[in-house]
Amino acid sequence: MKMKRFFAEDMRRALLQVKETLGPDAVIMSNKKVNGGVEIVAAIDGDAEPQAPKAQAQPDKTEEPAKPANSLAEILARQAQHPAMANANEPPEAAPQATPQQNEQSIWQAQTDTVDEPAEPEVDVPDYVGGGSAAEIAELRAQIKGVQNLLQHQLSGLMKQEMEREEPMRALLTQRLMTMGISERIADQIACFIPEGDDIEDSWEQSLQLLEGQLNTTHDDILTRGGAVALVGPTGVGKTTTIAKLAARYAQRHGSESVALITTDTFRIGASEQLKVYGRIIGCPVKVANDAKELADAMLTLRDKRLILIDTAGMGQRDKRLSEQLAQLLQNKRLRIRPYLVLSSTSQTQVLNDTVKQFKTLPLAGCIFTKLDECLSLGESISVAIEQGLAVGYLTHGQHVPEDIRVADEHYMVTEAERLYDKSICSNVSDMPKSNWQAVQ
Known part of the structure; x- marks a missing residue:
C-alpha cells in the first residue's frame, strides 16, 4: 500500500493531483482544510497493475459485449436502464442457483475489484441483484459500507503512525496542544508550521506564540468606547454579575452619573431586584x-449616559423565547446596541459551539468568558473563540465586584491555558503510585 499527501487550493485541484499521480484507482484516506487550501491523503495498492479484461466467450456479432461491472452502484444503474438485463445472460437451460453466501462473495468481489483487478465476466452479479429484494440489497450495502469504514479506520491509524515516524515533532506538538484543550484541527495547523529537528522547548514556545496570533480581543471596547451594550447568553453564566463589574469599573473611571443599567430579565424571580441592589451600591x-x-423608552430616557449596560434574560439556546428576546434587541433603531455573548469557560466544547451558533443571529461585537476560577482547562474556550471568529472582550474569575474581572489579553489566555495544563499533568503524576514516578520523570 502506497500513501501520499497532496496539497491544493481547493478540493477539485487536489483530486486532480491524486488522479494524475496515483491513477483513477486511488482511495481517498482523509481530507481536511489547512491554511491556504485543503490536504488530501490518498493510497493505492503498490502491487496492483491494470489488467486487460478476459475475452468474452463467443460474443454476438451483432451486439458489442457488455463490459463487466466494477461496483454495485454500476450494477444497479444498469439494472435501472435495462430491466431485462437480469435474464439477458441466462442460457436456455435452467442454470443451478448460487447460494446466498456465494452471491454475497461475488458482489463483494465486484465492489473491491475497483482497487485490485477488473471483475471476472463469469460472475453472474446481475442475476442476484435482479432477483433480490430491496431489503436484501439494503442489507448488503450496509455490510459493504461497514467493511469500508473499518478499513478506512485501520488505514487512518497506519497513516497516523507513518506521520509520527516521518514528522515526530509535528505529532508531539499536536498531541500536546490537544491535551491542553485545543481542538485537533487548530493543533495540527499550528504544528505544521514548526520545523522538524528543532529543540522541543523552543518548538513548544513557537507553538504557543502561533496560538496567540490566532486569538482576537476587543481591547477594552466596552469601557473605553461606551454606548449601549447588551450582555446575552444562556442561563447561569454570570451575566448580571458581569454587568455589575463593568458598571462599577466604568463608574470608577468616569463617575457613577455617566453609567446606567437596564434589565429585560422579567422571567427569573428576583432578577431585577438583584440588579437594582448593584445599582444602589454603584x-x-x-x-x-x-x-x-x-x-426603547428606557434608552431614550437614559440617552445622556455615556454607557448603558443591558442585562438580558438567561435562556437555554434551544428555548423558543430566545428568538423573541433577540428580536427585541434588533428592533431598536434609536440607538445601536452592541451585543456581547457571555460564555462559561467550564462548558464543554460542543455546548460552547452550539451556544454561539444560536446567538449568532445577532451581530455579536465579541464575547466574555466567565468562571475562569472554576475551569480545569482553558483550551476549549480558546478553540471556540478562534473557530467561531469571536473577539474576546473580558475574563471574569470570581464573584467579587468589581475586582474579579480583567481585560482579555491573548498572551494571558494562552499562558493561563498552559498553566492549567501543567497543573493537570502534575496532579496526574501526584496521583500515581510512587513506583511510577521515575518513569514519568
Whole structure:
C-alpha cells in the first residue's frame, strides 16, 4: 500500500493531483482544510497493475459485449436502464442457483475489484441483484459500507503512525496542544508550521506564540468606547454579575452619573431586584423593560449616559423565547446596541459551539468568558473563540465586584491555558503510585 499527501487550493485541484499521480484507482484516506487550501491523503495498492479484461466467450456479432461491472452502484444503474438485463445472460437451460453466501462473495468481489483487478465476466452479479429484494440489497450495502469504514479506520491509524515516524515533532506538538484543550484541527495547523529537528522547548514556545496570533480581543471596547451594550447568553453564566463589574469599573473611571443599567430579565424571580441592589451600591439608575417598546423608552430616557449596560434574560439556546428576546434587541433603531455573548469557560466544547451558533443571529461585537476560577482547562474556550471568529472582550474569575474581572489579553489566555495544563499533568503524576514516578520523570 502506497500513501501520499497532496496539497491544493481547493478540493477539485487536489483530486486532480491524486488522479494524475496515483491513477483513477486511488482511495481517498482523509481530507481536511489547512491554511491556504485543503490536504488530501490518498493510497493505492503498490502491487496492483491494470489488467486487460478476459475475452468474452463467443460474443454476438451483432451486439458489442457488455463490459463487466466494477461496483454495485454500476450494477444497479444498469439494472435501472435495462430491466431485462437480469435474464439477458441466462442460457436456455435452467442454470443451478448460487447460494446466498456465494452471491454475497461475488458482489463483494465486484465492489473491491475497483482497487485490485477488473471483475471476472463469469460472475453472474446481475442475476442476484435482479432477483433480490430491496431489503436484501439494503442489507448488503450496509455490510459493504461497514467493511469500508473499518478499513478506512485501520488505514487512518497506519497513516497516523507513518506521520509520527516521518514528522515526530509535528505529532508531539499536536498531541500536546490537544491535551491542553485545543481542538485537533487548530493543533495540527499550528504544528505544521514548526520545523522538524528543532529543540522541543523552543518548538513548544513557537507553538504557543502561533496560538496567540490566532486569538482576537476587543481591547477594552466596552469601557473605553461606551454606548449601549447588551450582555446575552444562556442561563447561569454570570451575566448580571458581569454587568455589575463593568458598571462599577466604568463608574470608577468616569463617575457613577455617566453609567446606567437596564434589565429585560422579567422571567427569573428576583432578577431585577438583584440588579437594582448593584445599582444602589454603584450609585447609578436602573430601569426595567418588559418588551421592545419599554426598552426603547428606557434608552431614550437614559440617552445622556455615556454607557448603558443591558442585562438580558438567561435562556437555554434551544428555548423558543430566545428568538423573541433577540428580536427585541434588533428592533431598536434609536440607538445601536452592541451585543456581547457571555460564555462559561467550564462548558464543554460542543455546548460552547452550539451556544454561539444560536446567538449568532445577532451581530455579536465579541464575547466574555466567565468562571475562569472554576475551569480545569482553558483550551476549549480558546478553540471556540478562534473557530467561531469571536473577539474576546473580558475574563471574569470570581464573584467579587468589581475586582474579579480583567481585560482579555491573548498572551494571558494562552499562558493561563498552559498553566492549567501543567497543573493537570502534575496532579496526574501526584496521583500515581510512587513506583511510577521515575518513569514519568
